[in-house]
Amino acid sequence: MNDTSKNKKADKLVKSKKRVQDHGEVFTPEWLVNDMLDLVKNETERIDSRFLEPACGNGNFLAEVFRRKLNVVDQRYGKSQNEWELYAVIAVSSIYGVEILEDNARECRERLFNIFNERYSTLFNGNCKDECRKSVKFLLNRNILWGDALDFTNPVTKKPIVFSEWSVVSGNMLKRRDFMFKFLVEKTHQFSLFNDEGSPAAIDEPVKDFPLVHFLKLGENEQY
Helix, strand or coil: CCCCCCCHHHHCCCCCHHHHHHHCCCCCCHHHHHHHHHCCHHHHCCCCCCEEECCCCCCHHHHHHHHHHHHHHHHHHCCCHHHHHHHHHHHHHCEEEEECCHHHHHHHHHHHHHHHHHHHHHHHHHHCCHHHHHHHHHHHHHHEEECECCCCECCCCCCECEEEEEEEEECCEEEEEEEEHHHHHHHHCCCCCCCCCCCCCCCCCCCEECCCEECCCCCCCCCC
16 A cells, blocks of 8 residues: 555554543544645645644654645656665654654554555665664654644653754754654744744754755764
């Protein structure tokens, strides 16, 4: 089944009555997801345009955003594996989610990775690189977080949610800077992470600043 096929588990609007009662969990149907994303169609087709879903569930919105971005990557860079890998990684790095239920956050990460991996395997077969897959998994673990977007913390540990800004600095090198989600929202007064210039609005200092790293080496160094 390719990445455009329906995933019955993901497309279910309700997992259980109890989850609806306890958490108000009802997933957005595919037709409504597409109608809403069509309102910002140009942004969904910009590879590095950042999207945050503050109650992402198992990824109905983020999966479609990612598919649209990968379609552009395919069209522009499908004939060059290195370029396709780089821009696919950039597309992944631009997608963010917060989800209060841990199983949904895990499903969302798995779903997004499967979309990437199916596309990657179809295009390049035996030439696919494990290090590229590892970089994508690392980004998803950093960008799709189990947390409460209302109080900006993990529901159990109560540690603050910290998001990473990923920017291409030169060639194949990425720059990472970490910022507290709470301060991003307070400064921008909306659920958006970074402005169009790639910098958190009105925030001077990140929580942590990281050295440049090759996009295929994400997560190899312990500090990442």
